[in-house]
Amino acid sequence: MKRIALGLALAAGMATNVAAAPITINLARFFGACENAGTDTHTTVGEACIIQSIINAANEKIPGVKINTLPTDWGNYYDHIKAMFAASNPPDIFVIHRSALPEFASIGALADVGPDLKSVGIDTSDWTAGAKKAVTYGKHIYAVPMDFHANLWHVNMDIMKKAGLVKDGKPILPHSPAELLAQAKQVKEKTGKDYLAADFSQFPIGVRLVLSLIWQQNSNIFNGHKATIDTPQALNAVEAITQLFKGGYADPKLNYADSQQAFLNGKAAVLVNGDWVVGDFTNQVKKPDVALKHYYVSTFPQLFQSPATWADNHTWAIPASLKKHDPKKYHAALEVAAFIYNHNLDWARTGHMSVRKSVLNSSAYKALPHRSEYIDTPSIAKDVPRTVHYNKIQDVLNRNLQSIWLTGKDPKKALAEAQSEVQDILDQ
Template sequence: MKFPFTTLAAAALACVGTTHAAEVKYLLWDAMQLPAYKQCAADFEKKNPGTTIKISQSGWDDYWATVSTGFVSGTAPDVFTNHLAKYPEFAKNGQLVDLTPLIQRDKVDTAAYAPGLFEIWGREGKQYGLPKDWDTIGFVVNMEMAKKAGVTLADLQSMTWNPKDGGSFEQIVRKLSVDAAGNNATSPSFDKKKVSVYGYQTPRGAPGMMGQTEWSHFAQSNGFKFQDKPWDTKFYYDDPKLVETIAYIAGLPGKGLSASFENAKSLGSDAMFVGKKVAIVPQGSWMITYFKSNAKFENAWVPLPTGPTGTRATMFNGLADSIWAGSKVKDDAWKWVKYLGSADCQSVVANTGVVFPAIKGQAERAMEVQKTKGIDSSAFLTMAKSKTFLMPIADGGSEIDEVMKSALEGVLMGKTDAATALKAANIKVNELAKK
């Protein structure tokens, strides 16, 4: 039996429609989140026959080089986990897909996300990512050391701090700093040159423009602010409130309460904590699983200290998934991004308890899961309900970060004073922001 050409053409087109096949490459940096997203990918593929999600994971240090070189070589992932510190430059260079028309077309409920998480990924009417999770900062404490020093959990949960004498925070840190002879830093016999356990350690040792875990919480609770609002070209790194905060942190090693900048940089505060070389470190909620798995002693998360302003303060950061502008499978990539930002996927993530998903209510679910594993992560929710602030966002962020990193490193190494370094750095920063 013969069919008219038009009938055969329609049948052929129908066959093409049913055999749609696409591979979406997805890149993330956190290995601990990999299992959750592999499950999301499997669920997505069942709902979208013909579309395959190929997930790759690369550690933070190599991740951004992979993304950036991929943009140039045409091999970038179709979808990748994006960061507030990185996306302004990517957006400015036209490397990200504007999701606004897609969000509007598919009527995505952006009000489902925790306040502020969606908006910060937009600029001038364009949207560059859908929120996936959020984080705040807290202190992780070696409770075996705390109990031995007579420091209670209640003491730790109600610490105060100021840049003059350190408040009750410094008194506790002194009790937890112990020299080779067993004297703590409240004793006149304490030998600050022969410390076996430091009471506190600033992470990484080389903070940049954000100081997410290193200094921003102290500075903001002291009255400092980065800029008046996101994308402003005027920064306030020369603010006396920041100057005295950085000077205070830089002075801790000289008191024997923290390791030197050089030692902290080579050893890493997280490894020092796990190795019982330090009693308290500030870290983000994304590290909950790491410490649970690696710190083989009793430990606890506590809120950050209340500062001179009368409140606790924390950077409130949210990651998002973005689509590369050069992707050859943009339609499928959007379906995947939309799924990543949905309750279906974020509930899977919540059930692993690794991070706090962006959709309202899912963070509380993650905390319940963590509780079944013996982890009380309520300190992070306490911080989320305290004074929160966003990362500084501006064009030229990578250059600004280098300027601040160099200035702060000089102060921490004792090469210059905080006031001089920050005044000079702020002039350079504001010039870069206005370019």
Template sequence: MTYRLKKALLGAFSVAALSVASPALADTTIDFQRFFGACDADWGDNTDVSAAVGECGIITSLVNKFEEENPDITVNVTTVEWPGYDQLTAQFAAGDPPDVVTIHQSVLGDYVSKNLLMPLNELLEQQGISPESFTKASLTGVTRDGEIYGLPIDNWSQLWHINLALFDEAGLVNEDGTPVLPTSAEELLAQAEQFQEATGKPYFTMPLANETALYTRDFYTYLQQQDADFFADPTAISIETPEAKAVLELYKTLYDEGYVTKDLDYGASLNAFLAGDAGVHEGGTWVIGDYNAESEKDGTALNAGGYTVVPYPQLYSGTRSQYADGHSLAVSRMDRSDEEEAAIGKFLKFIYDNDYDWARTGHLPSVQAVLDSEEFRALPHRETVLEVAEIGTPVPGEVQRQFAIQDIIGQEMNAAMTGQKSIDDALADMQDRVNDLLRYL
């Protein structure tokens, strides 16, 4: 039985039930599939969005608030393990996709190329949402061949989250209280050595175990800073280059010299930073709110001397840049009634109207007016990370299978860092594997 037939039958039963049961049943249902974690124990009933904290708390509260304001619409939420694309692909294959789904802007092209997502230009126009209202980066991220295929909700990037107490102990704080940041790869290694000698701790904590994303995002960033056009051809990567070798040599040295925590997954790496076990956590925009809240609690490692966060330092002599991506809400291409489509449009408009609250996670707003607002800029640390809105650079949207490519690059970088392969062999295998993937799409 197809999804739409099942839904029609359920609707018929619901109509029958309305005549004999409660009149409070909703008229329209939206199936919303998202990542961002599960937090119903803390926020499952919360409708005060301003009180919510973190990605999960805010998105959960936004959905709750939407249902409160729209009692005729029910939002059925499915929370998937990040990033959820294997499950989404299987759902499309089975003809049973969600109505609305969170998708990274870097991944949109995979589904657009298979005609699985609905162009949103007309639906957004019906809701009074102009494409010109989005930031350039967010609009570019959701546009393919002149059509908008997702409501952009943010742009994000990796950042340097810094424990200022440890930096001060290492003599790496300026007179104005800002951290001393390296301006070259050589300077980074010198500062990491200085930090380790002064504190007895590694300079970095990174999620290097069971992880591929961080490796790849760092790799892209430092290639971009060398003006390496590694995807000049979107169907083939070019990384057997001096620029790529320089990045891997830097990371292998950091690893070999003990300047980075080892064998930690994402959660353990985050906890190491919260415990004061390293000076810098390479983490995303999405933890700014959580880290700032921790820094305001008496007795915590981040409260001891302060917390700050900055974009990646420029370590190479090319263009000021760092890798960036964004989240979007996409709509599956399916037959729907006018009422169902209108409900989806209303839901997208609600998320758009609450872009400021979503930006409290630490992500950069997708709506230009929010990015420019005094309210947003008054949030903690936003002035120090706003540069990402200018320097954030995605991989070209024409490049397919970006998350699969991310896995390959991360695996090969790990092999090079830990000595399982030589750097030259890792780069050769990285290039061959990525190009084999792209060749047989």
């Protein structure tokens, strides 16, 4: 109706800019679907519903902007984004990981938003150093950061207590691979439960685990244009994990959903997964039929020389074509990004960490459930060197690690093969 009325007004030559037609912004994200999220950003739970409530609120509160949310499935997310770019029909704003940003930025697909951030009230000096690095490629800023997320150890305190691995209300976590094995054994013997659960079979949680352990030995998987996976450090990292499988203290065959289920059902003492489940788990624990009763979150333990954990950022990018051809819409998309950015505290309820110093230092942020338990995680975040091939390399690692864990391949052989596969990618 609004459109028709506007059309009539235009036809009658009475149009001024009193009621500009609403600009429709196509927004692409994953995080899952949430219907009926409402517009109250303070009460929603879980990634899907929190982000959707923020988007709904933006839709309602930004004048003259309508937001249309695009696909939400994770499995094909980047395939879809690429397909949309290739069809010259990219979303007007979309979530992108820090790790995936170079692939898009390097071919000029993303708008340089740096100079325009002030116009929507985003002050980059409030960003953490890591966040600034995450959205910068070359000399330009290509996205607005939303969060910092990392792998954590999610702990079932009841199992730990029964195994005698609690001290001062905190879980006792290992400081070396040998200690890891000993504690796993202790848990099995005293409780009959698995020590650790994680998705080692599909989604690359296992890869991130191994990467963390490689970084803890001050090594990395490639260096400039040289792949360095066939190293003693990588072997140490892999074996720290495989010893758990061999001992029967963890099951490499669990996938994402199954590992999560196993933890919630009280079948494993520790779940290794991202911080994004913290908010959801906190909520699950309150339900009477969930076996997990006492939930604790811990920073990734240090098993080798230095602390490290896998981490990434979710950021919001806008296509370069929009900035070039449709400045009005571009500005509207930026406003959406700013709106989401301003709800950083709401988003942090998922379990993700804030990228804004002002939020990080606020008492409201610090008071979020379990937050204090992993407050030092940002300081130990490490990463692979920046590359446009991140997703491909991760896939190589995932397949080759699976071959060790699930098909019994000799670790040295698998690492050698991963190294030469990654070298092929770097040589392209």
